[in-house]
Amino acid sequence: MNEVTIKAASYLTPEGYGSSHIGHQAWPTNEDGSHVCTDPMSISWSSLFPSPCARLGSKDALSRLGLMAVELLAAGFADMTDAQRTEVGICMVTPTGSIATDIQFLGDLSPSTFIYTLPSGVIGEVCIRHGLRGPSLCLMSGADIGRSIIAEAAERIAMGEAEAMICLACEARNPATEDILNSALDKDSDFCWYVNGLYLTGKAMDDGTGRAVSPHMAAAGIRRVCQELCERE
Amino acid sequence: MDRPVPVEPVAVVGLGVVSAAGDGSAALLHAVRTNRIALSECERFADGPYMTNRVGTVPADAWEAVVQAQPNRAHARVYRLASRAATEAMQQAQAPLASADPDRVGLVLSTTKADIEELTSCVRRENAPSIPGGHILSARLASDLAVEQGACGPIQCVSVACISGLLAVQQGARMILSGAADVVLVVGVDVLSHFVVAGFSTLRSLDPLGSRPFDKARQGLSLGEGAGAIVLCRSDRAATPLARIRGWGVSNDANHLTGPSRDGSGLALAIQRALRLSGVEPGAMDAINAHGTGTVYNDRMEALALQTVFGDGMPPVSSCKGMIGHTLGAAGVIECALCILATRAHVMPGTPGFTDADPDAPAHILREARHDTAYRWVLKTNSGFGGTNSALVLDMGGCDE
Numbered sequence: 001m002n003e004v005t006i007k008a009a010s011y012l013t014p015e016g017y018g019s020s021h022i023g024h025q026a027w028p029t030n031e032d033g034s035h036v037c038t039d040p041m042s043i044s045w046s047s048l049f050p051s052p053c054a055r056l057g058s059k060d061a062l063s064r065l066g067l068m069a070v071e072l073l074a075a076g077f078a079d080m081t082d083a084q085r086t087e088v089g090i091c092m093v094t095p096t097g098s099i100a101t102d103i104q105f106l107g108d109l110s111p112s113t114f115i116y117t118l119p120s121g122v123i124g125e126v127c128i129r130h131g132l133r134g135p136s137l138c139l140m141s142g143a144d145i146g147r148s149i150i151a152e153a154a155e156r157i158a159m160g161e162a163e164a165m166i167c168l169a170c171e172a173r174n175p176a177t178e179d180i181l182n183s184a185l186d187k188d189s190d191f192c193w194y195v196n197g198l199y200l201t202g203k204a205m206d207d208g209t210g211r212a213v214s215p216h217m218a219a220a221g222i223r224r225v226c227q228e229l230c231e232r233e
Numbered sequence: 234m235d236r237p238v239p240v241e242p243v244a245v246v247g248l249g250v251v252s253a254a255g256d257g258s259a260a261l262l263h264a265v266r267t268n269r270i271a272l273s274e275c276e277r278f279a280d281g282p283y284m285t286n287r288v289g290t291v292p293a294d295a296w297e298a299v300v301q302a303q304p305n306r307a308h309a310r311v312y313r314l315a316s317r318a319a320t321e322a323m324q325q326a327q328a329p330l331a332s333a334d335p336d337r338v339g340l341v342l343s344t345t346k347a348d349i350e351e352l353t354s355c356v357r358r359e360n361a362p363s364i365p366g367g368h369i370l371s372a373r374l375a376s377d378l379a380v381e382q383g384a385c386g387p388i389q390c391v392s393v394a395c396i397s398g399l400l401a402v403q404q405g406a407r408m409i410l411s412g413a414a415d416v417v418l419v420v421g422v423d424v425l426s427h428f429v430v431a432g433f434s435t436l437r438s439l440d441p442l443g444s445r446p447f448d449k450a451r452q453g454l455s456l457g458e459g460a461g462a463i464v465l466c467r468s469d470r471a472a473t474p475l476a477r478i479r480g481w482g483v484s485n486d487a488n489h490l491t492g493p494s495r496d497g498s499g500l501a502l503a504i505q506r507a508l509r510l511s512g513v514e515p516g517a518m519d520a521i522n523a524h525g526t527g528t529v530y531n532d533r534m535e536a537l538a539l540q541t542v543f544g545d546g547m548p549p550v551s552s553c554k555g556m557i558g559h560t561l562g563a564a565g566v567i568e569c570a571l572c573i574l575a576t577r578a579h580v581m582p583g584t585p586g587f588t589d590a591d592p593d594a595p596a597h598i599l600r601e602a603r604h605d606t607a608y609r610w611v612l613k614t615n616s617g618f619g620g621t622n623s624a625l626v627l628d629m630g631g632c633d634e
Binding site: 103132159161 | 240282345346349352353355356357369370371372387389390391392393394400404407408411413428431432435436482483484485486487488489490491499502506510617618619620621
């Protein structure tokens, strides 16, 4: 595992957003004086990022969150060539995946909704935006009951299947989803929506910055590692 | 990029299948031998927002056998199908399982929509207070299957569109190779539902006459349902493996969310990665079981990808989507099982529904199943929404029946 380095971390939650580069940022103040963002669809892309995102309005909440988390990491791979991007993949975990969009499709039966009824749509959107063509994986899990998603990504680098990997933990529940799922929900989470991102590289792309992935880190949940990295750096 | 670390072969020691071809692996093999089209008009989808009701549904007699084996009415169709296939596979794998610590028996589930019928009924009842089985959540379906099958080790649930099944097999092999588990049960399952048939109808991607992969008159895919199960273990635990997994590759087109890449480069990349990881040259490949959905663009993309990798040395290519339909999250597992069953029986599968080759089709499509003894390396490919592609190399050397 010591040949794999975490170069950047990012997150968006109802409390705010941040990354290992910019630190924590609170959402703008609401009328009631709070900074809580209850609806990820209300987050304005242009208020966070200088370069536009094509057809953002057509995308579901899960894809928006994934795109935003990766955009916050993107400083880490901005200078990458197309050839290098071919060797960058994505490992993602999500507890309830696209259920919010599934419910929407049952109401509108629209093809533009149906195409977002797969959680791995996030991976497709991120790959299209950043030209990434490496291996991908999407696991449905509330907690890491198999192996952690960090370990999955690190293994792909260590085995030579990818030179760099993005890790995402992504959830986009809304009040309708909560009502429907009720007792089946993952209650480990305090939030109905969140996204955490990590950017991992192997030897070939390591410039000596970042933190080596330790066995402890590989076994940990992505949220804890993100928190640690964003607080430290 | 450095050459990837070659993977140790992982043994396949159990198979189970329920599909439109019937209940059990033997039913699927019989359909392969006879090149039978098992698609039919399903009453459930006769009226409604559907392009067609011609689908690959599990036939009534097979369903009856599934219900007899799993009589608990609390379990939905998706659970019963998965349970049936898993049980068949675990029974075949008794020898390696006998010496395995249950805490080191893992499970990987592949599904795209899990119990989507349950979500549909909850939504129609307008916010029902709770979920009876909770199998709307794939992870819960995986956990319950693991408990039923005595798999107390690591559990994963894969959902990457139509490559989910092949990825699940790879994840199972990774669990073995990383030492996280000694034996892994891989299950792929998806059921026909209002949600899925209506969804593909809105995309206008179904063929009312049934899927005709690589045919010049093809109009789209046929949806199917079913479950496949494969038990994996370390090669040194398997005295008589059914097959060996030698390598895999995954890629993304980075091109379009629903449309396949127009040049096939993404799938070619996945195949090249699989060949590199397995250490097999393209010229050594004996057979290819393609994704072959029957949609105009998918089949054209696949033909270009295969041409890029294999050129004039194209091995025989087949697709089973015209036989049992596209079973989505189950497809990769069922189709791997089909490849293994056929190869062990010295049968090279045909392509039900295929009649006249499209000018863009791969050079060597097998229309009918044929007897073939000299047959070792098999490539299985799948592609899906989100631009995902995957390939798996099976080594059938010394694995004859």
